Amino acid sequence: MISAYQKEIYEQPEVHRLLLANYNAKIKEIAGIFRNKNYKFILIAARGTSDNAATYAKYLFSSMVHIPTGLAIPSLYTIYDQVPDMRGGLVIGISQSGQGSDILAVLKQAHAAGVDTLTITNDIHSPMAEISDYVIDVCAGKENAVAASKSYTGEILAVAMLAAAWAGDESRLKEIQKVPEWASFVLDQHENVKKAARWYAEIDKLIILGRGYNHCTTSEIALKVKEITYVTAEAFSGADFRHGPIALLEDGFPVVVLAPAGKTLADMQDLIREVKERKVRLSVISNDEHVLGESDYAIRLPADLTEWLSPIVVTIPGQLLALELAVAKGLDIDHPRGLKKVTLTM
């Protein structure tokens, strides 16, 4: 029987199509309001998978809307009761369920201080949505697998739509329309991913390297692998990796490098050279022919994929890698030990 996780991975192109069709106008409306607000900074509160969506949002809002964006510290709101002065800013909560009590606490205090709040969620009737001034529905439909897939790429697609609309960037808004097609393209790489997974399955470690906009993608892939395969997968920015963790590498160590074409590609090429000197088991996810040729297992991205949207697409082979590692290890994918779908953090 096919797992709920696999089924939901395959629903992604359709979720993206729905979000683009149903929510474009609403997101443009919110973006139009935000453009006149002149926010001095943005704080984003999220946990788990949605924390990786928050990282993507941090990159896009910083670079495309030019507003300094940081991740909120929920424990200051729930445990220490010593919070920053949020006035003049926008506070965003991101959550599949819209129920995380610590994220809700951040939104509540922002709201009480008269600060604008936005929630991006898969449940528009959730407590987080109800307390927020603005709400974006990621339109993923009910997500049954404990490991989130479609809700994550839905969240970051919503973030991309909001950032492009907020920046008033029509050419980017056009590019976004290609996302469902790109998502289908990488689903067709499933067999290649399966081969890499079989080759990795005997080792219970994995390192995922990426940079720039795909910083979030490295963390999200590592999280999926940890959640359903119990492999100690670790994500690194190429930059931070050279500052210490590169010492970990030894013969046969499994390494996945995210190297979509774009401004970070040259640096990832250098890093590929450096890790190959250490004789690792290298799999590369890329749309650059040269880089694909360098890897032991190549996973292909669409040729026309644009860098800023690549996190939505590059995540998908990572989800499949986690799936196939779990299959190769004979694990129960929809019931990972010790996890629940909704985690209530105080």
Add this chain to the structure above:
Amino acid sequence: MISAYQKEIYEQPEVHRLLLANYNAKIKEIAGIFRNKNYKFILIAARGTSDNAATYAKYLFSSMVHIPTGLAIPSLYTIYDQVPDMRGGLVIGISQSGQGSDILAVLKQAHAAGVDTLTITNDIHSPMAEISDYVIDVCAGKENAVAASKSYTGEILAVAMLAAAWAGDESRLKEIQKVPEWASFVLDQHENVKKAARWYAEIDKLIILGRGYNHCTTSEIALKVKEITYVTAEAFSGADFRHGPIALLEDGFPVVVLAPAGKTLADMQDLIREVKERKVRLSVISNDEHVLGESDYAIRLPADLTEWLSPIVVTIPGQLLALELAVAKGLDIDHPRGLKKVTLTM
């Protein structure tokens, strides 16, 4: 022969004494200026070990000075050339060497935009120091080991001094004076740390759990362990751990929990119960008798250690753990494979 790393770990109480003696007045002067500036937000740029110092600073400035604080994204400055509008904020660079080219790029662009800049560094003649409006010397003296120790606790002590002075909090400024004595106390735990390390040495995985102010400490300890022992050590906030990675735990998995007395202790107690159910090898660093009694190997903290300063002190047994794991594995501590003291990131 004793390693440079061990020698420098033991120099820490003296470094802290020097910093407190030489720099208190200067930091108070800078804090006095900052108090009148009314910064809307703070952006901190750092890499590697100093990135963990930046996380500590983010917690202190958010909670004690009440200014929203985020970590800068260096690649927006060096690769994408699309940066946030930093006006109205303060930009801080943290670096042992003061040479990281990407961190320098953040400071240069802030400076060019007329934004105030502060550098916290161990080399006040470095390029980062030279371009900054304000400079704090961490007074650690030359650091020879590739794995940073005294420069890290020097950096975060400087951050604590600045935050307390900026908040005008005399009682906290008094508490800081105890840091050198607390650092000496935990150095006396070396034998207990050695016992835990021997028990962990046969396994090449390690999980470090902490929360709140010690979020930075979990990451810093994991980084030290990775740098010099090649063990895949991973750090988690207790909160994020329950959102997925807890699935990793199985019989005999080595886990270190940071549980100093304070507002996060109750949550760490719950987490200790949860991880014990999974029959892990548990070592706890704490000053709470009950929690110490729960662990297989207990590492004691000073009884009067205050929570906000605990990261400076709790890091030290972590440094010793990395050291003793490397000793047990027969590794060359001062020459970890593939690492240099100064990493130049573009």
